[in-house]
Amino acid sequence: MIGDVLPAIEPVPGAGTAARGAGGPRAEAVIDLDAVRHNVAHLSGLASRSGAATMVVIKADGYGHGAPGVARAALSAGATRLGVATLDEALAVRAAGIDAPLLAWLHLPDEDFAAAVAAGVELSASSREHLAAVLAGARAAGRPVRLHLKADTGLNRGGCRPEEWPELLDDAAAAVAEGTAEVTAVWSHLARADEPGDPSIDAQAERLRAAAAQARARGFAPLLHLANSAATLTRPDLHLDVVRPGIAAYGLDPIAQPADSPLRPAMTVRGRIALVKTIPAGEGVSYGHEWVSAGPRTLALIPLGYADGVPRRMNNGGRMRVRVGGPGGTVRPVAGRVCMDQFVVDCGAPGELDVAVGDPVELFGTGAGGGPTAREWADEIGTIHYEIVTGMKGRVRRTVTGENA
Ligand SMILES: Cc1ncc(COP(=O)(O)O)c(C=O)c1O
Numbered sequence: 001m002i003g004d005v006l007p008a009i010e011p012v013p014g015a016g017t018a019a020r021g022a023g024g025p026r027a028e029a030v031i032d033l034d035a036v037r038h039n040v041a042h043l044s045g046l047a048s049r050s051g052a053a054t055m056v057v058i059k060a061d062g063y064g065h066g067a068p069g070v071a072r073a074a075l076s077a078g079a080t081r082l083g084v085a086t087l088d089e090a091l092a093v094r095a096a097g098i099d100a101p102l103l104a105w106l107h108l109p110d111e112d113f114a115a116a117v118a119a120g121v122e123l124s125a126s127s128r129e130h131l132a133a134v135l136a137g138a139r140a141a142g143r144p145v146r147l148h149l150k151a152d153t154g155l156n157r158g159g160c161r162p163e164e165w166p167e168l169l170d171d172a173a174a175a176v177a178e179g180t181a182e183v184t185a186v187w188s189h190l191a192r193a194d195e196p197g198d199p200s201i202d203a204q205a206e207r208l209r210a211a212a213a214q215a216r217a218r219g220f221a222p223l224l225h226l227a228n229s230a231a232t233l234t235r236p237d238l239h240l241d242v243v244r245p246g247i248a249a250y251g252l253d254p255i256a257q258p259a260d261s262p263l264r265p266a267m268t269v270r271g272r273i274a275l276v277k278t279i280p281a282g283e284g285v286s287y288g289h290e291w292v293s294a295g296p297r298t299l300a301l302i303p304l305g306y307a308d309g310v311p312r313r314m315n316n317g318g319r320m321r322v323r324v325g326g327p328g329g330t331v332r333p334v335a336g337r338v339c340m341d342q343f344v345v346d347c348g349a350p351g352e353l354d355v356a357v358g359d360p361v362e363l364f365g366t367g368a369g370g371g372p373t374a375r376e377w378a379d380e381i382g383t384i385h386y387e388i389v390t391g392m393k394g395r396v397r398r399t400v401t402g403e404n405a
Pocket of ligand 1: 057105189227228229230244245246247248254
């Protein structure tokens, strides 16, 4: 269920300042809803120039940012639709009192769709089997379901293959005639939108248009949607009727994040120094003693580890950096391995840096002033920033900031 991984907590007055001696939780993911609003306003501005509406993707608990808060921020900034993967995620959005158009797209055919239909959740179908199950839910709920028929245009993941598409449309037409369904949209998902210019992007768009033409030939008038963040940012010609950005709403560019990016990262992860000590030269630090002090060093212990979503392999290359001392602080390297609950920061020669127990340490954030970012973490361990921000867990508390947080 939404909210299980990082339980949302009440907004903390002044959170986000992380001033020295400010106290606060030992580890927190600070979510800046003003940044979400700013990003969604940018994305929906791009979409509206193409005449498209904006569906912000808030699956996986809003990419780890807290789905209900992100949803409200997005809807106040120009989004008119929301998208999630699962029925549970959709019902949690409804339980939070959010009644905007909401699509859920990833199901097992033996799930019970009735509650979602009753809650007005729009549902995707990728096969005749899925459609039959969704329609059974609509009959049980006693109201028609709004269908988004998903075409597999080349991702070869979800979606209906072109050979089976006519039969799926026939079943949908029968359901419409029966009063069990409306065909709201025909849609698909891109495989390589983050590689602008890749020929698969146009090929997929062409196949979606062909699938839509078949739907129109049966009398449907579906909305079309295809564009994720990358295509929303780079392919206005593929905005169609609705764009479906996720990661960019959280301020992370799926392609590259230039210094003048209009996107503002919305998640900053912080810990606080639990212990400060000085060691002599030649001492190994953390498990395996991979890092050995070249001279006397001041070390700071940060009580956050891989059980909290800091990947253990983050510091394998010894390049992990954190910012010691809050927003205006100093970027310092991590010494040795990341452990389950903790890691150690090399604060330099004794006296080089003024560090004290309780001082804030930024693990990643907006990148302002050269600070560490989720992208930097991702690049370091050969993954994507999506995995970093959705991976914060364990003892990291979520603190929500921003207007109306
Ligand atoms: C079907 C679908 N649409 C849109 C998105 C949003 O993608 P992105 O976060 O790259 O914008 C996702 C996320 O993976 C998705 O699964």
